[in-house]
Amino acid sequence: MNSPRFELTRIPLFKRVVTSRWVPWLFMALTLPIFLLAILTGLFGTPAGSRNFGIIFVWIVWWALVILVMVPFAGRLWCAICPIPAPGEWLQRRALIQPRAGGKLFTLGWKWSPRLNNIWLQNISFLAVALFSAVILTTPFVSALVLLAFAALALGVSLLFERRVFCRYLCPVGGFIGLYAQLAPVEVRVKDAALCRTHTDKTCYRGSDDGYGCPWMVFPAALDKNTYCGLCSECLKTCPLDNMGVFLRVPGKDLQTTKGRRLDEAYKAFIMLTCALAYSIVLLGPWAALKETAYAVGAPAWFVYAIIFLAANLAIVPGIFLACAWLTRKISLHKFSLRRTFTEYAYVLAPLGLAAWAAFSLSFVLINFSYAWQVLSDPFGWGWDLFGTANWTWTPYFAGLQSFLQIPILLAGLIAAIGMALRTAHTQGVPSRAALPIVAFCAAFTMVLLWLYV
Amino acid sequence: MTKAALSYRHTHRFGIAASAVLLMLAAILVPLPAQAYTPRAHTLQINARAFAFEPGSLSVRRGDTVTLVLEATDTVHGLYVDGYDVNLVAEPGKSATATFVADKEGKFKFRCSVACGALHPFMIGELNVEPNLPFVRALLLTLVGGIGALAFFWK
Numbered sequence: 001m002n003s004p005r006f007e008l009t010r011i012p013l014f015k016r017v018v019t020s021r022w023v024p025w026l027f028m029a030l031t032l033p034i035f036l037l038a039i040l041t042g043l044f045g046t047p048a049g050s051r052n053f054g055i056i057f058v059w060i061v062w063w064a065l066v067i068l069v070m071v072p073f074a075g076r077l078w079c080a081i082c083p084i085p086a087p088g089e090w091l092q093r094r095a096l097i098q099p100r101a102g103g104k105l106f107t108l109g110w111k112w113s114p115r116l117n118n119i120w121l122q123n124i125s126f127l128a129v130a131l132f133s134a135v136i137l138t139t140p141f142v143s144a145l146v147l148l149a150f151a152a153l154a155l156g157v158s159l160l161f162e163r164r165v166f167c168r169y170l171c172p173v174g175g176f177i178g179l180y181a182q183l184a185p186v187e188v189r190v191k192d193a194a195l196c197r198t199h200t201d202k203t204c205y206r207g208s209d210d211g212y213g214c215p216w217m218v219f220p221a222a223l224d225k226n227t228y229c230g231l232c233s234e235c236l237k238t239c240p241l242d243n244m245g246v247f248l249r250v251p252g253k254d255l256q257t258t259k260g261r262r263l264d265e266a267y268k269a270f271i272m273l274t275c276a277l278a279y280s281i282v283l284l285g286p287w288a289a290l291k292e293t294a295y296a297v298g299a300p301a302w303f304v305y306a307i308i309f310l311a312a313n314l315a316i317v318p319g320i321f322l323a324c325a326w327l328t329r330k331i332s333l334h335k336f337s338l339r340r341t342f343t344e345y346a347y348v349l350a351p352l353g354l355a356a357w358a359a360f361s362l363s364f365v366l367i368n369f370s371y372a373w374q375v376l377s378d379p380f381g382w383g384w385d386l387f388g389t390a391n392w393t394w395t396p397y398f399a400g401l402q403s404f405l406q407i408p409i410l411l412a413g414l415i416a417a418i419g420m421a422l423r424t425a426h427t428q429g430v431p432s433r434a435a436l437p438i439v440a441f442c443a444a445f446t447m448v449l450l451w452l453y454v
Numbered sequence: 455m456t457k458a459a460l461s462y463r464h465t466h467r468f469g470i471a472a473s474a475v476l477l478m479l480a481a482i483l484v485p486l487p488a489q490a491y492t493p494r495a496h497t498l499q500i501n502a503r504a505f506a507f508e509p510g511s512l513s514v515r516r517g518d519t520v521t522l523v524l525e526a527t528d529t530v531h532g533l534y535v536d537g538y539d540v541n542l543v544a545e546p547g548k549s550a551t552a553t554f555v556a557d558k559e560g561k562f563k564f565r566c567s568v569a570c571g572a573l574h575p576f577m578i579g580e581l582n583v584e585p586n587l588p589f590v591r592a593l594l595l596t597l598v599g600g601i602g603a604l605a606f607f608w609k
Contacts, residue, residue, distance in 0.1 A: 139572050287510060450596065
């Protein structure tokens, strides 16, 4: 399917930046010390989350940057500059900037099991973090241990397996960034597919003297969705035919086709949607008992909370959607299996989920952002005042306007979801009315969020 | 599809989009009927402890005069009402009071404004100033937008 796109790499300056080996290194060299500081402040700084750099810069500043800016507008751009895989990748390459001859990597060369060639592990890792989020988001020491565990796992995995196995299969953040990156207006794609067919060396996948084979284990010549493209730009560097480009495109283009939709990715959409709803109720609602229960890890009430939380993510919300898919299938005169109907329509939840996360994030990011100025001057909470901002008072930004920002975001998510639901029906060759149960699910979800926020 | 049919479809879709936008604007701007009501004065006591306000939800009607009395039962707590810019700080044994007219309807979060521990950022309550017209408008907007999107993408 051809849709309009504009090649950004035709702009000489842009091309120079994205094909430079220095640029990604510079960003990682910037984010890595910040990441290390977040761990150090978590381990050794004040236990008061709102006075600790680790909590404020990871869960407020970084989170806002990722979910409100990077993912909606640039897909996986964060993955290109993320510090977590950096040490492992540098060790694999035994180089910081310039590539090794032939793009050779130094690892034990283990192959990732084909049975795990999906994002189920990422679904599990995200759910695990989400289940303990009331503690992780608010307790600097625990937050630091979680970040440290990510870093250690990424490093260990990079020594055993080739390329970015951690990012592709394990990272809890990467899973949902991949899902929502499909909505982004930016993509890395081949310019001319026919030209790729004539190029037998496939240096974009294997690597060359100019760079490494795709660290994300994607064959760039066949790339047709953003889910697993980490925007690292190695393929732009290794293509001798200059046949890879960065394009501006119609947002959500990857979701215009139902080709290659999978249950593991579908479940990611459910988990993200359910977590956005659960957080909005538990963390932002007026029900203190719920917050206290979510925080009291190990207490009997917490186990009840954990069971309900996991059941909502894995069974209740998908179950309600399954009932809608069953109705959809009935209206479609049983053209496809229930599993296929369920899976293909679940992708409709991507815009709805991203909108829900953006709305949820706005409610606490704007209110708590001013803590960032304090912790910049006093990252450990030890009484420092490096930039003279340590005693700036807490100032909630746009406190009375939040719902006026949340309403259009949720509405945009719903409209995009409705468009996708009908498009899915049309792609399947069934009448528009078949999508009505799915549309009703999306509308009901949006209304519940509106009730919570407005 | 013939050129004429395509042109008709585009015109038809443009009509749907324009109608939906107009109806959405109406949902935002059209005055909604309000019941006659004589404003009252309320004194509402809120107890704050880590990390809860009790009660967590308060309800008044638009135009009411609200006096909030904040009591902190364990440590210093604050109470900031979004949208009203009311900020109270109370120490244990020393209550804090603020009076304001609830002249904006809708749901307003109130939250602790003094760092009080781990769950401090999520120590949140709600002040409901009824009638909640922003919610009614948001629902109307969603319905109109949703139906408009259905009509736009329908084949």
